[in-house]
Amino acid sequence: MGKYIQIHGSSDKFEVNNIFCVGKNYLDHIKEFGQSEAPKKPVIFLKPNSAVTGDNSRIALPVINGRKISENVHYETEMVVAISKDGINLTEDEVSDYIFGYAIGLDLTLRDVQGEAKKSGLPWATAKGFINSAPVGNIVRKEEIENPMNSDIELIINNERKQFSNTNLMIINIYKLISYISTVFGISKGDLIYTGTPKGVGQINPGDELKAVLSNKYELNVKFDG
Numbered sequence: 001m002g003k004y005i006q007i008h009g010s011s012d013k014f015e016v017n018n019i020f021c022v023g024k025n026y027l028d029h030i031k032e033f034g035q036s037e038a039p040k041k042p043v044i045f046l047k048p049n050s051a052v053t054g055d056n057s058r059i060a061l062p063v064i065n066g067r068k069i070s071e072n073v074h075y076e077t078e079m080v081v082a083i084s085k086d087g088i089n090l091t092e093d094e095v096s097d098y099i100f101g102y103a104i105g106l107d108l109t110l111r112d113v114q115g116e117a118k119k120s121g122l123p124w125a126t127a128k129g130f131i132n133s134a135p136v137g138n139i140v141r142k143e144e145i146e147n148p149m150n151s152d153i154e155l156i157i158n159n160e161r162k163q164f165s166n167t168n169l170m171i172i173n174i175y176k177l178i179s180y181i182s183t184v185f186g187i188s189k190g191d192l193i194y195t196g197t198p199k200g201v202g203q204i205n206p207g208d209e210l211k212a213v214l215s216n217k218y219e220l221n222v223k224f225d226g
């Protein structure tokens with residue numbers, strides 16, 4: 001199913017292809033989980049295309065046999081990089097040519113399901129990849145983002161600030177991440193890369209209104225219906 005995200009300041013849309021996500025990319029978030037070591041290599045996982053949803057979305061959990069699949073959904077606010085063309089084996093110097101733009105996104109996570117998976121050594125796909133688990137704001141063309149390596153990211157829930165950080169605190173920066181992903185998986189036109197969350201993750205509750213903001217300017221608004 002084709003997924004399209006609005007391009008900021010334009011009537012054009014960005015067609016989404018693969019969705020890559022980076023885990024453990026801010027030390028203060030790693031410490032929230034009682035760990036202290038930064039990973040030596042990028043921690044990468046994927047979400048299906050059906051995870052993407054745009055600004056002003058409403059999100060409801062999947063229901064199986066009359067029960068919601070999670071009792072503990074977490075928000076993770078992340079800068080998202082949008083890819084403009086196909087590439088493999090890119091060096092860090094080459095990747096800027098392959099970036100279309102940036103957006104603010106949420107890597108919604110079923111923390112209880114993820115905890116069970118971790119305990120059993122099973123994959124995270126259900127915990128991380130359910131429908132609408134990857135909301136993303138309008139894509140801002142790279143020319144409009146002054147310094148993607150030094151951009152504020154913020155999350156406000158029901159008018160209360162829950163996360164505030166800066167992309168300069170990433171352990172593995174955007175260029176290194178894209179170089180790595182291009183070498184292992186290849187990158188393709190339309191890919192989105194969620195670059196990891198800083199500290200302050202927490203649970204969302206039915207009725208919550210989430211506003212994520214990039215560079216104090218570019219917003220993503222979603223409502224969680226439970």
Ligand code: MG
Pocket residue numbers: 021022023076078107194196197
């Ligand atoms: Mg994340």
